[in-house]
Amino acid sequence: MDRYLWLPDHQQHVVYSLAHSDELIARTGRILQHFTAQGTLNLGNVAVGNTANVTVTGIASIPQAIPRLAADALNQLRSALEHVVYAEIVHQVGRPLTPQEARCIEMPAAATAHDFDKWLKHRHRSSLAPLQLGAALCERLRDLQPFRHSDPERHPLRVLVEHTNWSKHRTPSVAATLIGAVIPDGPAAGVVVSANPNRPVEIGDVLASGPAGVKVPLDIWPKISIRRPHSESWHILLHELRDLEQWVREVALPVLITGTSTDVPPLPPHLDTTIGYEDFRAALAAAHPTPAAARVAWELQVEVARNSLARIITLHSEDPKDIDAIKEWTVGLDADEVLQKVAGLQLTDPRELDAALRTMIADARETTER
Structure with a gap:
């Protein structure tokens, strides 16, 4: 319909x-x-x-x-x-x-x-x-x-x-x-x-x-x-x-x-106007429902989360050599991974939080060593 x-x-x-x-x-x-x-x-x-x-x-x-x-x-x-x-x-x-x-x-x-x-x-x-x-x-x-x-x-x-x-x-x-x-x-x-x-x-x-x-x-x-x-x-x-x-x-x-x-x-709100459409109704039905401001806000949220993730992990590391590895690792994460890992830091148990952060530091080191 x-x-x-x-x-x-x-x-x-x-x-x-x-x-x-x-x-x-x-x-x-x-x-x-x-x-x-x-x-x-x-x-x-x-x-x-x-x-x-x-x-x-x-x-x-x-x-x-x-x-x-x-x-x-x-x-x-x-x-x-x-x-x-x-x-x-x-x-x-x-x-x-x-x-x-x-x-x-x-x-x-x-x-x-x-x-x-x-x-x-x-x-x-x-x-x-x-x-x-x-x-x-x-x-x-x-x-x-x-x-x-x-x-x-x-x-x-x-x-x-x-x-x-x-x-x-x-x-x-x-x-x-x-x-x-x-x-x-x-x-x-x-x-x-x-x-x-x-x-x-x-x-x-x-x-x-x-x-x-x-x-x-x-x-x-x-x-x-x-x-x-x-x-x-x-x-x-x-x-x-x-x-x-x-x-x-x-x-x-x-x-x-x-x-x-x-x-x-x-x-x-979002329809590609750089191409012509033979069937206007089909193009309209396929148009994206998310407006630009919401798309930009989501991208900004991801970048803020990415920077926060890198900062939190860096503060938890005891080796100054990890800083570049952590930065490179967080840059390589896609949007869903960033948000998932930031959400994973909302742990109330200090031991679980420490374990999660140490796992991320290890992942960062392993990524840069490849």
């Missing part, structure tokens, strides 16, 4: 727009991963009396492909909405639109009911039956407006429109490095972690303080974030892309096309 019978032929184009946006998000995520893996901050210990401050001494420049690819992905998502509205009107009126009519078709994002009604009263829009009061498409558009949300400023459509207006008409999207978390890795008597302001990190920022001469490993989690133009608030860039893509694909498009987002399965 075709899960996507709700998608009419005249709206098939939107699947390719979603797939293109998905690929842009995936590219953004891959560059983000590579960038963060190289290290985003330089840190130093600055002594002030008997206190040592972990201080930011350098900040890596964000590759400018990241905000630009993110903006491209958001523009594709907005275009998908605009194209669906246009195609639906053309389909319903059963004729090509005049140049004047075509120019006034868009996806509105009204902050108030008055603004939406004013948008409908435009003389070329009001003459089109699908946009007249009571028409199905008109009411579907109304349901998706920011003013229907408890906080119109945070409504996904408002956020999407603000991002795309900014990147098209003002400057490229603004991205920066913020501090997500600073976590002591073990006992940390006397260590004070600084509060993280919701602003980009700056050289000279103190991330943690503690007694001078006491070594306490810290896990420091930077987050590459994007600024919302209208609220000037900062949000993790990949999460912003994930949330807006999900809303467009799972809520806005089904509502525009069918009137509901709960009674139809969402369209798949």
